[in-house]
Amino acid sequence: MAIYRVVFWSGTAFLSGILLASINRPLIAGIAIFSASTAIIYFLFRRNFLFGFLALGIIAGVFYYRAFERIQMNSVLIPFGTESEIRGLVIERELRPSSQRAVVELTDPWRGKIQITARRYSELNYGDIITAQGAIDPLVPERADYFLKNGIFGTMDFPDIAVSESGKGNAVKSALLNIKDKIVATFNKALPADKAALLSGITLGYRSDFSKELTEQMRLSGTTHLTALSGYNIMVIILAVTAVTGRYFSKNLSFLITAAAVVLFVIMAGAEASIVRAAIMGVIAAVGERLQRLRSADAAVMVTATAMVLFNPRLLVFDLGFQLSFLALLGIIYLKPALQNFFKSNQPGIWSWRENAFTTAAAQLAVAPLILGTFGTFSLTALFANVLVLEVIPITMALGFIIGGAGFLSQFLAGVAGLPASIFLGYALWVIGVFARFTLPITVAAMPIAFVFLYYALLAGFIRKYAKAAL
Structure with missing residues (x-):
């Protein structure tokens, strides 16, 4: 088989596994077991390497997604649901007519990214170090996947915010945004x-x-x-x-x-x-x-x-x-x-x-x-x-x-x-x-x-x- 065909079908199988793991998680175990069994049968007994190779690609996609999900969730330490003071670096900002949204990377002792919605009377900028006082809400199930694909694990609405330092982001990115x-x-x-x-x-x-x-x-x-x-x-x-x-x-x-x-x-x-x-x-x-x-x-x-x-x-x-x-x-x-x-x-x-x-x-x-x-x-x-x-x-x-x-x-x-x-x-x-x-x-x-x-x-x-x- 030509190399471009191998590349195409390998990618297709892997993405199919990612798709299955993303949209129908209760079926993951059954699909993985079936794919593994099929791969073994075709590899060892029928010598149909293409079908077995595609099945292994699907398995790889399923398990890669699950591993990514586990690693991503284990990397977070956020004080959900309690009034607390957090400190972090503004890494993204979006202005709206009456408000602004900022993605903030938390600093020690906390880990992870949250989205803060704030009023526009004092605009936040990329590279600001801020202190925010309020409660961090966990993601609602209906919107969780949208936030998680951006690496955001919680939200904070209209907290008390103070900017303690500026210009602490990546210098190149700051220059481009300016x-x-x-x-x-x-x-x-x-x-x-x-x-x-x-x-x-x-x-x-x-x-x-x-x-x-x-x-x-x-x-x-x-x-x-x-x-x-x-x-x-x-x-x-x-x-x-x-x-x-x-x-x-x-x-x-x-x-x-x-x-x-x-x-x-x-x-x-x-x-x-x-x-x-x-x-x-x-x-x-x-x-x-x-x-x-x-x-x-x-x-x-x-x-x-x-x-x-x-x-x-x-x-x-x-x-x-x-x-x-x-x-x-x-x-x-x-x-x-x-x-x-x-x-x-x-x-x-x-x-x-x-x-x-x-x-x-x-x-x-x-x-x-x-x-x-x-x-x-x-x-x-x-x-x-x-x-x-x-x-x-x-x-x-x-x-x-x-x-x-x-x-x-x-x-x-x-x-x-x-x-x-x-x-x-x-x-x-x-x-x-x-x-x-x-x-x-x-x-x-x-x-x-x-x-x-x-x-x-x-x-x-x-x-x-x-x-x-x-x-």
Whole structure:
């Protein structure tokens, strides 16, 4: 068997074991015993090494998840439920209209991370050493998996907080976050509120300044992902940038320009772990597009996903961003060529509109059940909104980088660069507004699992039939 097939099926088996351990724990022991027995029989008696190898991969995934879970829980020492004073380092912070949330790494005598919700009258910053007085609540079962995949073990709501020291975090990360804050401030000075907010979302994934009206318009139009720091967002943007640069430069130079844009994006957004993961998934999608061969791409996809899950097994089932990234990546690599073959269209079209249309359609068809099951709604007109907006995303991002860089030299220069950016942002906001008013949503109260299996089975059949040229 070819090496890429071994890599692909090994990763698939291992992730299947992680999946089983994550979603149906009472069956773990039975599945492990059955898999072990099957592996022994096929290895020793029937010499079917492939089946036995896959069974061992499933066992490895199951036990790896359980070991990770045990080690993670044993590393924590937190005084739950009692009024106490704790001390810790702020390692993440999110501003909200009337509050702020901070992830705090506790210091001796306690161990572990907690999430603190506090008022905004005194803003916390990355690297602050704080003292908080209050009670730490254990995680509620309904939200436990969401917090645990981020390594958070408890919550604290509106305690009394005092900042004792500042600047104690990682120096590089502090510098990157300061750059990000400076760029956001530059956008706000150079552009009107909604345009500045949209540009901050597109280039930095920063959405704290979004108005309620803009947030609702993006939700209704199906364009929210453009400002979310997920591989779904970054993949679509990468391929849009590649489509534009590919018209003027060679494939190799176009790929290098796109990779440089991704690195710049990661730096500007603060190089958070979730951003780096999303960027890696996006780059893998670009590599898959460049290779234009599914057999070369699927092994790369599986290696990437397996490596991320090895680092944090909870991502596979409990991280929506990872799921959107992974499914969109599969859609772009596998479903996009099938759609192009079905419609007999392999030309990019004027301003690459066909390329953007197939990319967006493939990504959205791949993630549709997940979006519908998670949010309860999916817009049938989102494809058209995304195709129209994506036409201006590459140049808007480029102008955003220029405005951000100019802001470190002169606010006047940033304002000048903001003039053309304002035109493209105005167009994007207009498209978002139109498709927010004229939308065709599908709404469900709950997503039947049988429908999900049927949906992806039909997609797999479609790919098998029409993507043969890429296999």
